[in-house]
Amino acid sequence: xxxxxxxxxxxxxxxxxxxxxxxxxxxxxxxxxxxxxxxxxxxxxxxxxxxxxxxxxxxxxxxxxxxxxxxxxxxxxxxxxxxxxxxxxxxxxxxxxxxxxxxxxxxxxxxxxxxxxxxxxxxxxxxxxxxxxxxxxxxxxxxxxxxxxxxx
Numbered sequence: 001x002x003x004x005x006x007x008x009x010x011x012x013x014x015x016x017x018x019x020x021x022x023x024x025x026x027x028x029x030x031x032x033x034x035x036x037x038x039x040x041x042x043x044x045x046x047x048x049x050x051x052x053x054x055x056x057x058x059x060x061x062x063x064x065x066x067x068x069x070x071x072x073x074x075x076x077x078x079x080x081x082x083x084x085x086x087x088x089x090x091x092x093x094x095x096x097x098x099x100x101x102x103x104x105x106x107x108x109x110x111x112x113x114x115x116x117x118x119x120x121x122x123x124x125x126x127x128x129x130x131x132x133x134x135x136x137x138x139x140x141x142x143x144x145x146x147x148x149x150x151x152x
Contacts, residue, residue, distance in 0.1 A: 011096055012095050014088070015089065015090055015091065015095070017088075019090055029065065030061055031064065032060060033065075039081070041081065044057075046080060060073065071085070100143055100146060100150070101139070103151070104139040107150060108141075111138055112131060112134045112135045
């Protein structure tokens with residue numbers, strides 16, 4: 001098993017833990033304000049724990065809601081509220097393998113169709129079945145190599 005394959009497996013297994021969280025929607029007020037108010041903590045109390053003013057807490061909550069807060073700030077706030085920040089990415093296609101397979105198939109299709117069109121112009125066209133087989137074969141080779149051009 002290659003290094004890339006092992007790395008992919010390890011990341012996939014970590015990301016699977018986040019997959020169910022895709023359905024979780026941020027509260028309209030943002031997580032910080034929603035949690036703070038739910039546990040009955042005032043802005044002043046959170047500010048005291050963070051060594052900032054009440055106004056700074058209001059600004060923090062606004063930045064989180066707008067999506068401009070830093071991960072470092074979120075970690076500090078989580079610690080101040082006796083929580084832990086959980087951060088990760090979830091591939092849209094379900095797994096890294098699926099993401100690579102999709103891109104490899106797209107790239108293989110471009111490569112094979114370019115060749116197929118050239119052959120067609122030279123009156124040496126291939127059958128649809130043969131083109132599909134060539135795409136699958138090329139995609140498998142690309143998936144094994146995972147070349148940098150996969151992401152161009």
